[in-house]
Amino acid sequence: MKKNNLIVKTKDKKYNILVGNDLLKNTGLFINKEFKNIKKIGIITDSNIPKILIKKIKRSLKKFDTIVFTLKPGEKTKNFKTIDVLINWTLKNNFSRSDCLIAVGGGVVGDITGFAANLIKRGIKFINIPTTLLSQVDASIGGKTAVNSKYGKNLIGTFYQPDLVISDISAIKYLPHREMVCGYAEILKHSLIEDKAFFYWLDKNAKKIIFKRNLDYLKYAIIKSCKIKSKVVSKDEKEKNYRMILNFGHTFGHAFEGITNYSKKLNHGEAVLLGILLICNFSHFNKLLSLHDLNIIKKHYAKYKLPNNYNQFLKNKNFNKIITFIKTDKKNIKQKINLVLIKKIGKSFITKKFSITKIKAFLKTTT
Numbered sequence: 001m002k003k004n005n006l007i008v009k010t011k012d013k014k015y016n017i018l019v020g021n022d023l024l025k026n027t028g029l030f031i032n033k034e035f036k037n038i039k040k041i042g043i044i045t046d047s048n049i050p051k052i053l054i055k056k057i058k059r060s061l062k063k064f065d066t067i068v069f070t071l072k073p074g075e076k077t078k079n080f081k082t083i084d085v086l087i088n089w090t091l092k093n094n095f096s097r098s099d100c101l102i103a104v105g106g107g108v109v110g111d112i113t114g115f116a117a118n119l120i121k122r123g124i125k126f127i128n129i130p131t132t133l134l135s136q137v138d139a140s141i142g143g144k145t146a147v148n149s150k151y152g153k154n155l156i157g158t159f160y161q162p163d164l165v166i167s168d169i170s171a172i173k174y175l176p177h178r179e180m181v182c183g184y185a186e187i188l189k190h191s192l193i194e195d196k197a198f199f200y201w202l203d204k205n206a207k208k209i210i211f212k213r214n215l216d217y218l219k220y221a222i223i224k225s226c227k228i229k230s231k232v233v234s235k236d237e238k239e240k241n242y243r244m245i246l247n248f249g250h251t252f253g254h255a256f257e258g259i260t261n262y263s264k265k266l267n268h269g270e271a272v273l274l275g276i277l278l279i280c281n282f283s284h285f286n287k288l289l290s291l292h293d294l295n296i297i298k299k300h301y302a303k304y305k306l307p308n309n310y311n312q313f314l315k316n317k318n319f320n321k322i323i324t325f326i327k328t329d330k331k332n333i334k335q336k337i338n339l340v341l342i343k344k345i346g347k348s349f350i351t352k353k354f355s356i357t358k359i360k361a362f363l364k365t366t367t
Helices: 024-034 051-060 080-092 107-122 133-139 169-174 177-194 196-210 215-235 242-247 250-259 268-285 291-303 316-327 356-366
Strands: 004-009 014-020 040-046 065-071 100-105 125-130 144-149 152-159 164-168 339-344 347-351
Touching: 004 215, 014 215, 024 051, 024 125, 024 164, 040 051, 040 080, 040 107, 051 065, 051 100, 065 080, 065 107, 080 107, 080 144, 100 107, 107 125, 107 133, 107 144, 107 152, 125 133, 133 169, 133 177, 133 215, 152 250, 164 169, 169 215, 177 196, 177 215, 177 242, 177 268, 177 339, 177 347, 196 215, 196 291, 215 242, 242 339, 242 347, 250 268, 250 316, 250 339, 268 291, 268 339, 268 356, 316 356
Parallel strands: 014 164, 040 065, 040 100, 100 125, 125 164
Antiparallel strands: 004 014, 144 152, 339 347
8 A cells, every 4th residue: 555645735834644554664764854953752652552553663763862751541631731741851851943742642642742842942843643543534634732621622722733744544453443433523524514425435435444444445534534624724724714614513522522521431533423413403403404414414323333322411410511611612702602514415614693592492402
């Protein structure tokens, strides 16, 4: 399987996304080709990442002074305490602005590493090596970095584009099935917001991605998702308007994560899948999405056994918390609730039309 090279262009930076099989053994070669003057490399990972992947990367970096920093896995690690410890670790080890941090892991590792890289000496090099399907199709691209707070997810952060992304599809074989479903959430999202033909391709082939992990089908889905996200990011890097469509399903999804305290009861991809289905129902409820298209989406969920029981989180005891998380969503401006809705499969849009009162009324009809 050959290596594919995608290019992301923003106002301030241009960088490559390398997608292929068994790329990790060539990490050092890719770095030598892309950059000059890097001497020290910090590999930032978490304890869930298979040691064989870290060893493969370290072997390829023999010419560099390489050290490893291991995080605790999970969303609860995304906080200022972790950032403080990581920054002081790099300063203690005398990283210069020409040196580099490499994130090896999922979206949490990428967020933390990118955030820290942005702050250390006002910016050092940052390479993302996503090892989960979710991070390969979404989190590793676009430069969003953030930590969580008690008021919501990803409310504190920066935009800091990576200098290189290396997506090795072979890393996906180590993922549990639950993580495959989580990654598929973002693939499905990309198809629903931007590409009707891609959705119908997924409707035929998702089994080969989620259950069989066929490398050719995975590669196609990863590249397709990367192209969609790269196009959006290139047009609106700082999420002033258009880029908000990438948050389709996330307004409700982040609220679900919040009420479960970012625990293992519900991970990010599962929350996004529930949020997507709920916002599709909201779109139909407001006569924007046809019943025909809504039923096609629902059948897709049923066919591939995707999480669909959002009612378990819409109980009376959670209702006010959910509304609070929706109000504090980072897309909102001047108390206006920005929602990403869907008109039809492959066609999304952003609106401020719906008040919190209307959202409450809808949510009460679903319980």
